[in-house]
Amino acid sequence: MRALARAITMVERRDAEVRELQQALRDRVQTPYVVGFTGAPGTGKSTLVDALVALLRKRERSVAVIATDPNSPFTGGAILGDRIRMQRHALDPKVFIRSMGARGHLGGLSLAAREAIRLLGAFGFDPVILETVGVGQSELEVAAVADTTVVVLTPNLGDGVQMIKAGILEIADIFVVNKADLEGHQRVATELRSMLSLAPKSQDKAWKQPIVATSATRQEGIEELWAAIESHRKHREAGGKAKAQAEQRLKDETAEVVAEIARQRAREALADGGVLAERLREDGTPYEVAEEILRLLRGPRELTP
Amino acid sequence: MSPAKAPAKPVRILLAKVGLDGHDRGVKVVARALRDAGYEVIYTGLRQTPEMVVDAALQEDAQVIGLSLHSGAHMTLFPAVVSELKKKNATDIIVFGGGIIPDDDVEELKKQGVAELFTPGTPLQDIVEWLRKRFPSS
Known part of the structure; x- marks a missing residue:
C-alpha cells in the first residue's frame, strides 16, 4: 500500500x-x-x-x-x-x-x-x-x-x-x-x-x-x-463511444505531456541571471524570446521533464 | 496580486483527533495556520483510533502526523500511534502533538518517540517554524 x-x-x-x-x-x-x-x-x-x-x-x-x-x-x-x-x-x-x-x-x-x-x-x-x-x-x-x-x-x-x-x-x-x-x-x-x-x-x-x-x-x-x-x-x-473517447484522451494526454516538458524547459531557459531573462527584461514582451525558446526546444538536448 | 508560486513538493501533514474527544477548535485553527503557511493539510476528523490515523497517513503519503488531544489520554494514545508506525515500518513519518499536556508528560512522550509537543498558548508561528526547521525546503 x-x-x-x-x-x-x-x-x-x-x-x-x-x-x-x-x-x-x-x-x-x-x-x-x-x-x-x-x-x-x-x-x-x-x-x-x-x-x-x-x-x-x-x-x-x-x-x-x-x-x-x-x-x-x-x-x-x-x-x-x-x-x-x-x-x-x-x-x-x-x-x-x-x-x-x-x-x-x-x-x-x-x-x-x-x-x-x-x-x-x-x-x-x-x-x-x-x-x-x-x-x-x-x-x-x-x-x-x-x-x-x-x-x-x-x-x-x-x-x-x-x-x-x-x-x-x-x-x-x-x-x-x-x-x-x-x-x-x-x-x-x-x-x-x-x-x-x-x-x-x-x-x-x-x-x-x-x-x-x-x-x-x-x-x-x-x-x-x-x-x-x-x-x-x-x-x-x-455505441463505440468508449473506444473513440479513449483514443481522443490519449491524444489530449500526449499534448499535455508535451506542454509540460516545454513549460519546464522554458522555465529553465528563463532562469534568473540568464541571457534570455536579460533579453526579456529589455524587450518587455514575450513573443521574441518565446520564439527563441522554441528554437532551443528543437535542439538536440534530450527532453527531460 | 499574482498567485505565488506553490512549492513543487508540498509537505503533506495529516491532522487527527484521537480517542473520545470532541474538542476540535484547536486542531482546526492549527490546520488553517498550516494551510496558510503553504502546507497540504489532510484533516481526518474526530474520534480516530491510532490504527485509523496511521492507515490514513500511509494512504495519503503524509510526512508528518499531528495529533490533537484534550481528553487527558495522551499518555496512552500518542505512544500508540508511534508504535503503530513502528509496526507498519513507517517510522520516517514524524509525529507531533498538541493539547493540554503537563510538562512531565511532555518529557516522557518525547522519550517515547513523539517529536514535539505544543501546549496551550503556543503561538501558531512556533509550530510553523518548527516544521520549517524539519523540512527546510518547504
Whole structure:
C-alpha cells in the first residue's frame, strides 16, 4: 500500500521517474472505470461517495477514491477534508482514499489524476471515484478524465437560472439531486427536467441524462445511482463511444505531456541571471524570446521533464 | 496580486483527533495556520483510533502526523500511534502533538518517540517554524 501511495506522490509532484514507472506498469495496467463527482461545496459529494463506496464494498468491489480540494492560489497550501465523511471505510484494505490538492500541478490536475488512476488500476482498484469541488473550472478537468460524470445538486442552491449557467448541463452524464429528505428537492428535479427538455445539452445526443434523487446520509437512492452509472457505462461501450473517447484522451494526454516538458524547459531557459531573462527584461514582451525558446526546444538536448 | 508560486513538493501533514474527544477548535485553527503557511493539510476528523490515523497517513503519503488531544489520554494514545508506525515500518513519518499536556508528560512522550509537543498558548508561528526547521525546503 505504501508503494502505491508513494507512486501517487511522484505523479503529483511530476517527478522525472514517473515516466519509467508508467512504462514499467504498461503491461499490468487494466484501466479502471472512472466515475467523476462534482458539484458546489456542501452538496454532499463526499457523503454520497462514501455511501457509494459502501454499496460497492457490499458487492465485493475494490474501490479507490481520489478526493480533490482547492489549494490556496497564494500560498499553495490546502486543507483536504474529504476523508472526514469516509471514516467508516478506514482500515478496509479494499478501499483506498487519497486526497489531492487541485491546484499547483504544473500540468494541470487532469494529468496527475489520470496517472494516479492508472496506478490505482494496476493495484487492482476498479472503479476509481474522482471527486472535485465545482468552484471554477476544475470540474471540467474531471469531465475530461471521468468515463461517467455525475453532477450533484441540492435544494436551496438558488433559482433555476443557476442551472443553465455554462458547464453544469453539458458535463453531466447523470444528475443527482441529493438531500432528497429536504423540502424543495422535487422542485429542483422539475426545473432541471424542464431545462433539459428545452435543449438537450448532453454532448452525447443518444444519451438521455437521468436525474437520480438521493439522500446520502440515509443511504437512500444509492442503488439507483449505481444502476444509472452502470447503464451509462453500457451505453458508452455499446455505441463505440468508449473506444473513440479513449483514443481522443490519449491524444489530449500526449499534448499535455508535451506542454509540460516545454513549460519546464522554458522555465529553465528563463532562469534568473540568464541571457534570455536579460533579453526579456529589455524587450518587455514575450513573443521574441518565446520564439527563441522554441528554437532551443528543437535542439538536440534530450527532453527531460 | 499574482498567485505565488506553490512549492513543487508540498509537505503533506495529516491532522487527527484521537480517542473520545470532541474538542476540535484547536486542531482546526492549527490546520488553517498550516494551510496558510503553504502546507497540504489532510484533516481526518474526530474520534480516530491510532490504527485509523496511521492507515490514513500511509494512504495519503503524509510526512508528518499531528495529533490533537484534550481528553487527558495522551499518555496512552500518542505512544500508540508511534508504535503503530513502528509496526507498519513507517517510522520516517514524524509525529507531533498538541493539547493540554503537563510538562512531565511532555518529557516522557518525547522519550517515547513523539517529536514535539505544543501546549496551550503556543503561538501558531512556533509550530510553523518548527516544521520549517524539519523540512527546510518547504
